[in-house]
Amino acid sequence: MNKPLNLLTRWTRGRLLAFALLAALLTFGAGACQKSAPEDAHAHDGASTYYTCPMHPQIVRDEPGKCPICTMDLVKATKQAAKPTASTQSVTASSAALTHYMCPMHPQISREQPGKCPICSMDLVKATKAAAAAPTPSGAAAAPEVMLSAQQRQLAGIRVAALGGVGSPAGTASGTTVLTGTVTADANQTRTVSSRVAGRVERLFVRQTGEAIRAGAPLVSIYSEQLQALQQEYVLSLAQQRAVGPGGNQYGRLVASARQKLRLLGLTEGQLRTLAATGRPTASLTFYSPQAGLVQAVGVTEGQYVGEGTLLVSLTNLSSVWVEAQLYPEEVAGVEMGQSVQVQVAGLPDAYTGRVVFLSPERQANSKVTLLRVQVPNPGGRLQPGMQANVRLSMSSRGNTATAQTLTLPQDAVLRDSRGSYVWQQVDAAGRFRRLKVTTGAETDETVAITGGLAAGAQVVVSGAYLLESEYALYQGTDPMAGMDPNMKM
Template identity: 50%
Template sequence: MHPQIHQDSPGSCPICHMDLIAVKAAPIPAATATQYTCPMHPQVLSATPGSCPICHMDLVPKSAAPAGAGAGELTLTAQQVQLANIRTQTIGPAPASPTAPAAPSVLTGTVVADARRTTTVSSRVAGRVEKLFVRQTGQVLRQGTPLFSVYSEQLQMLQQQYVLALAQSRAAGGTYQQFAEATAQKLRLLGVTAAQLRRLAARGTAPPLVTYYSPGTGTVQTLRVVQGQYVAEGSPLLTLTDLGTVWVEAQLYPADATRLPVGRPVAVQVAGEAQPRRGKVIFLSPELSGTSQITLARIELANPDGRLQPGSQANVLLAPAAPTAPGAPAGLVVPPAAVLHEGAASYVWAQTGERQFRRVRVRTGAATAAAVPILAGLEPGARVVTTGAYLLQSEWTLRQGSAETMNGVPL
């Protein structure tokens, strides 16, 4: 039932599982004997004209294989070439023209805040936030801007001790001066500024509230406190981020990691902007993300105008991979439809005569949507089948695997 199945020992057909039958080699008929075959089913052979028992098409004369034809060669009739729509192309070094560059690869990413420019403001003491100067996220603060005023019994006691030690040091000096300095150091560690200490010394009385100020310039990213709230020592109150630079975190497959080495400049297209921005790769994750088999690349972008907001979508544009390997013939490419793959091997069909074709194993490079670079196996000037290669492959497979018969009787 499947004459293309051959093996050297008894067994079963891997397709229909019928027992294989023995066939005997017969002498090859004279070259002058004309055989007829079906253009669509080349396994059908007959010594006389007729119709194909499968598709009922008229049988056509079969051309004898040329002398010395190899196992990978195939000869078709003119009608077969026409029916299969065989088209060929002469390959050679392509002109180096930058007018149609390969499209870059695109990695999907997200704009995130630069962790190196993010500061969390926590409560240095336990107390009640009596006045809150920052009421919403997204507010831009300058260094030294008031954040909140807190009433704390600990601060109140230390301020009173500091004022008393200063007064006693002016009268007796010595030990009281050292005590005043030690108390001032405790207040500094609790976030009281030098200017506040000078005002405290000049006033001579401890104010009920102590105001805390912004440690730097940035945008309020999170706000975890409301006015009148009692906070514990160490409670995080707000997060301040300087958006002068931001990160773009992009996902990529490990195979693309070699195209993004640390330090390489890349183009980043941010949603809502017409032109891409230039950034630099500063980090490649050394591990894969869970079961997704992807890794993370981090790109640093300058953001002097503050237009890039964390959470925005961004695409990292990778330059296209080089089409050929070092030492390969430059520009020796074929259309993707010309290349056939069998496992790890790749083949093309080359035209060797008017209607003669030969299967050639080739080594290919990184393919694009428009071309496949040929690294080995072909020379410039070869004619390669660009349309109909799959039909040639099917024809060759059938002829290789089928036992030649004439009217159902082995020759």
């Protein structure tokens, strides 16, 4: 009886011993993990070279090894310089540009000596980064700066000019304002032929738009019973007047009245003379073109019944056309009626000279623009409605004295983002450039007016500003470590 009891006791003791060993191992591991983070975070502040885990940067060791968390091999790294104190910030802010080496793929990796990136093993490249600018007396942060060597400026094609300098690209307002427009038919050269009687279209002499029509050419022939009755009235009045002789004044008034009715219906003097000579009314009335031009629209078909006022044919004369463009509010004040402008039509090599004939006194619906209309002679008929055109308004002829004296910069010198407009100013001959925010005014196809943020005579980058902006974005604006604690170990 005692033997089974002894076996049960041994088995129970073995299980308890195994549980005790497992609990001891878990307690030891947890304690090790809890100690490693605070120890590694501060125990090696004095070391310039250390080893760290790429996945767990809080793990720092003085010698190579493996990460106690993920067992990855530790990589060699160099601790960055300590964060400057408040007493040394002003000295650091005014120091010269700092040359360092960084990874093209990981800009947060910065070293004082050449080497390889601890993350991707790429060779570090040499870079120049301007020191942080000191705060202004008002407490606002100073404008960011970039330092370029003479060789870098030459390779980048950096060109500087004085704002407002005589003969320089950064001078006073000049050039032209280019407006996008569309060629349209001149409404003063458009005629509409409508039916003056009710009847049926017997014959249609024009059937397609764009067809060239001479003045006096037949357009549409309409059969009308009303027309026949009025013609018969006119013929009878003439016969009675002839029968009575010179003394029949009352018949003379009837003849004049019947004649006037037929003229109002559209009969020409030649048709009336023929009717008076033959005495036979015609069954149809033919409408003729009042001018030479192109058929713009055909509103009827043969056999169709029409009423009075129905559109028959629309004609337009393209000896002159309109170019309609849009103006912004700040550009309206400089436009004068009758002003001469240059019009360039897409696809045509020659420029056309026109004049401003209309400037709308109100803005177009749901927009901030107003309509400008230019009349352009078109003797050869090459300009056709629907063509796209550019209207060039000369700044010198707009009569705006205030605008003419505004300081301007080339379009390429002004950079824009969602927060505003910026330019790059050269600070000194050593190659230090400062990024300044400016306010802009009226623009042309070549220049931008500067209304604030930059004084006359300032040395402004007029060529290569985009390269400076890229340099700034690469080494300062897009640095993932910007604004982070420089003492944080990688």
